[in-house]
Amino acid sequence: MIDLYTWTTPNGRKVSILLEELGVEYNAHPINIGQGDQKTPEFLEIGPNNKIPAIVDQDNGLKLMESGAIMIYLAEKYGNFLPTDPMARIRVIEWLMWQMGGLGPMAGQVHHFVHFNPGKAEYAEERFSAEANRLYGVLDKRLEGREFIVDDYSIADMACWPWVSRYEWQQIDLTQYPNVRDWYRRIAAREAVQRGYHVPKKVGEIPPG
Missing domain, CATH: 3.40.30.10 (Glutaredoxin)
Incomplete structure (x- = not known):
């Protein structure tokens, strides 16, 4: 338990x-x-x-x-x-660390400056919004021709997806990142993802992407 x-x-x-x-x-x-x-x-x-x-x-x-x-x-x-094959395993960890060190922190700063405190720090809004868009571009390129971030569905996808689910807070237009959009929708359709999204309580519907 x-x-x-x-x-x-x-x-x-x-x-x-x-x-x-x-x-x-x-x-x-x-x-x-x-x-x-x-x-x-x-x-x-x-x-x-x-x-x-x-x-x-x-x-x-x-x-x-x-x-x-x-x-x-x-x-x-x-x-x-999380694969046991060493090469596949380290690739999943690589993208997990990418989320931990990049996508999460930068998107979080966009939430703070753009979503919750707009107009208070123009430089911060521009800097973190630009970086968030750059990171979406990195993920979009990675997902070109791929169903998931690393071959099979993994903790890398589960780590990145909840941050992308707040694309509206980040003022991200997913149509500019079609590979991310399609990946986002594939994962959002999973029943386990839908259940996990509403833990520990439901605060709204999953954004449609």
Whole structure:
């Protein structure tokens, strides 16, 4: 049994989507980051960086933070969505790290400056919007002629997809990135993705792309 401590953000949805795809039992515990739940002593025992998601594996008592690390751990524990072949495995990890170091942080800055605080920092809006568009271009090129980011559906797709699902917040026009748009729609059609998107609660429909 996995205890998942999460909220309705792209980083949180990465892990709930993976758990749904794996089909394993888990309990979702809402951590309302708007109310400061991530700063409580109880949560900090599990996620000392004040960030969701975090998990506790009841099988062995492991407490784990950082969504990328959690995804690798769960994929290895349950033997799916991360290849065992060394070359395929490192390629999936490569694109997972791309999301962790690029797509997520840059899109998050667009959310902050463009979506939530428009007009307060013109330079920041321009800089992070340009970088987000550059990253969408990188992903679009990667997906040319591919159904998924790395051969088979993997944690790389599950990590990137929730960030792309906020394309409207980022003022991204997916028609400019047709390979990303088609990939986004393919993944959005998956039942496990639809379930995982609404954990720990439903706050709206999945954007259609």
